Each structure stands twice: as structure tokens, then as C-alpha cells.
Amino acid sequence: MENQRFSEFTACFNDALREISKDMAGVELQTAEFTDIAVAKKYSVIIGIVGEYKGRALINFGSDLVTKITEDMNYGPLDNTTDIGLYMGEFANILCGKAVTNINNRYKTCELRLTPPAIFSGEKIRVITPKLQSSVFYYSSLFGQVIMDVGFEGGR
Amino acid sequence: MGINESFNSAVIELVEGFGLSTKFQGEEIESALSSANQVNVLIGLTKGLKGNLLLGMKKNTALKIASAMIGSEVLELDDLSESAISEFMNTLVGMGLGNYESDISIDFSSPTLIIGEGMFLMISKVATAKLLFKLDDEIFFISISIEKG
Numbered sequence: 001m002e003n004q005r006f007s008e009f010t011a012c013f014n015d016a017l018r019e020i021s022k023d024m025a026g027v028e029l030q031t032a033e034f035t036d037i038a039v040a041k042k043y044s045v046i047i048g049i050v051g052e053y054k055g056r057a058l059i060n061f062g063s064d065l066v067t068k069i070t071e072d073m074n075y076g077p078l079d080n081t082t083d084i085g086l087y088m089g090e091f092a093n094i095l096c097g098k099a100v101t102n103i104n105n106r107y108k109t110c111e112l113r114l115t116p117p118a119i120f121s122g123e124k125i126r127v128i129t130p131k132l133q134s135s136v137f138y139y140s141s142l143f144g145q146v147i148m149d150v151g152f153e154g155g156r
Numbered sequence: 157m158g159i160n161e162s163f164n165s166a167v168i169e170l171v172e173g174f175g176l177s178t179k180f181q182g183e184e185i186e187s188a189l190s191s192a193n194q195v196n197v198l199i200g201l202t203k204g205l206k207g208n209l210l211l212g213m214k215k216n217t218a219l220k221i222a223s224a225m226i227g228s229e230v231l232e233l234d235d236l237s238e239s240a241i242s243e244f245m246n247t248l249v250g251m252g253l254g255n256y257e258s259d260i261s262i263d264f265s266s267p268t269l270i271i272g273e274g275m276f277l278m279i280s281k282v283a284t285a286k287l288l289f290k291l292d293d294e295i296f297f298i299s300i301s302i303e304k305g
Contacts, residue, residue, distance in 0.1 A: 122276055
């Protein structure tokens with residue numbers, strides 16, 4: 001994949017995350033410096049990307065931001081981890097769906113599709129996707145941090 | 157062959173292809189796709205079938221498989237062994253879907269390896285078939301979670 005196309009693809013994910021966070025949860029994300037999510041508990045969502053290019057989006061959310069997003073989506077608090085996970089999976093699915101729709105509209109032959117979201121939380125987790133070149137975006141908000149890592153095989 | 161049977165024979169064929177011995181231990185149906193294993197490899201399906209496939213195992217089992225693939229003993233999970241385990245799952249899914257007798261075209265994502273302790277991995281609330289295998293004395297599994305419609 002050429003550098004320019006890789007940059008345009010990852011920019012679509014960047015735009016989609018900002019727009020969906022604002023539209024669905026009223027959260028304004030600001031670009032931040034490199035940092036890890038400094039809370040004990042965080043949630044991560046992985047969505048696979050398939051089509052002319054293979055890849056994946058990995059999005060990490062701090063727990064306060066997860067609470068804000070899921071409460072706004074549900075119009076009230078959620079009381080169990082499974083439901084919180086499913087809501088965050090759906091949130092990530094919506095934003096990645098918006099990103100690949102924009103990419104597919106721009107590059108008609110790409111036909112990118114998404115695989116269902118996988119949600120996980122835990123300590124000292126490492127996520128590895130061999131053969132993948134990715135861009136990492138760091139954000140801060142009033143409710144906590146988000147880190148999004150979007151990569152494609154043969155990217156850059 | 158149905159999807160579960162296709163993956164059952166693919167696991168045995170692939171593991172034995174690397175000179176290891178494995179035995180099918182049975183199938184469990186679970187209400188959701190989840191794992192608390194140390195080493196997990198995830199591949200998503202889309203197009204004709206939408207869902208996720210998850211290979212879950214203990215670190216020891218991952219080291220045994222990686223050692224067999226690399227051809228020398230692996231004592232820790234490093235870049236090479238992580239890549240080998242991911243490729244194991246990639247090949248397994250290719251073989252499993254190849255065995256599956258269906259006219260539909262199925263596309264699958266790159267493998268993603270998730271390693272950690274005390275992990276809660278919750279993938280979907282879709283009914284899942286978990287195929288259990290034994291490698292030496294340790295159980296590993298492949299979970300097949302296909303969304304309906």
C-alpha cells in the first residue's frame with residue numbers, strides 16, 4: 001500500500017472516532033502526546049478489516065470514558081461488565097463502519113468490510129498482529145484517554 | 157463437512173503435520189465467545205459467514221507448537237514464536253474453511269494475538285461451539301462463533 005493511501009485510510013479512522021465520540025456521547029477528543037492509559041482498568045476493542053487490504057483497528061478506552069459513552073448510549077447506567085463490553089463493541093463497530101464507508105466511497109475497488117468486534121480487558125495485555133504496519137493516535141478528553149491503533153498489511 | 161467437523165479435522169491434520177500428537181476431547185456449546193487463556197489468537201470472518209474464530213491455549217502449549225513450527229526449542233514467547241503461533245492460526249483457518257463444504261465465499265482477517273494474565277476476553281454473545289483438544293497433558297481449544305442471518 002502506498003504511503004498516501006495508508007495515510008488517507010488511517011485519517012478516515014481518526015475522523016470517524018472524533019465524530020462518533022461527539023455525536024453519540026458528546027465527548028470532544030483532543031489530540032494528545034504519546035501516553036499510556038493511566039487507569040487501572042481499561043477496555044480494548046479489536047475489529048478486523050478485510051477486503052482489498054487486510055488490517056485491524058485496536059481501540060483502547062479508559063474506564064471513566066467507557067462509563068460516559070455507555071451511559072449516553074443506554075440513556076442510563078449499565079451494571080454489568082458483559083453489557084458494558086457489548087456497548088463498547090457496538091460503539092467501535094459504528095465508528096469503524098463510518099471509516100470504511102468513507103474509504104469505500106473514495107476508493108471504489110477496496111470493498112473493505114469489518115469483522116465482528118472482540119472486546120477484552122485485563123492487566124499486562126499485549127496485542128500483536130504480525131505483518132502489520134500501523135499508525136497510533138492518542139487522544140485526551142474530559143472523561144479520560146483513548147488510544148487507537150489502525151494498521152494494514154503491507155502498509156506504509 | 158460441516159463447519160465444526162471441518163475445523164476438527166483441520167486442527168488434527170495441522171498439529172500432526174508438525175510432528176505433534178493431539179486428540180479431540182469433545183465439543184462444548186457456550187452462550188458466548190469468551191476466553192481467560194494466557195494465549196489467544198483471533199481471526200474474524202466476514203462476507204458469506206460473519207463471526208469470529210478463537211484459538212485459546214496455555215503458554216506452554218503455545219511454546220510447544222511454536223517449537224515444532226520453528227524446528228528448535230522455544231522457551232519464551234518472542235517475536236518469532238508469536239509470529240509462528242499467528243501463522244498456525246492463519247493456516248488452520250485456511251484449512252478449516254477449505255474443508256467446509258459450502259458455495260459461499262468467506263473472507264477472514266489477519267490473525268491477532270492477545271497475550272496476558274488475568275484477562276477477560278469477551279468477543280460476542282453469539283452461541284459458540286468450542287472444540288477441545290489435548291496436546292500432551294494440556295487442553296487447548298478452537299471456538300467457532302458464527303452470527304446468524
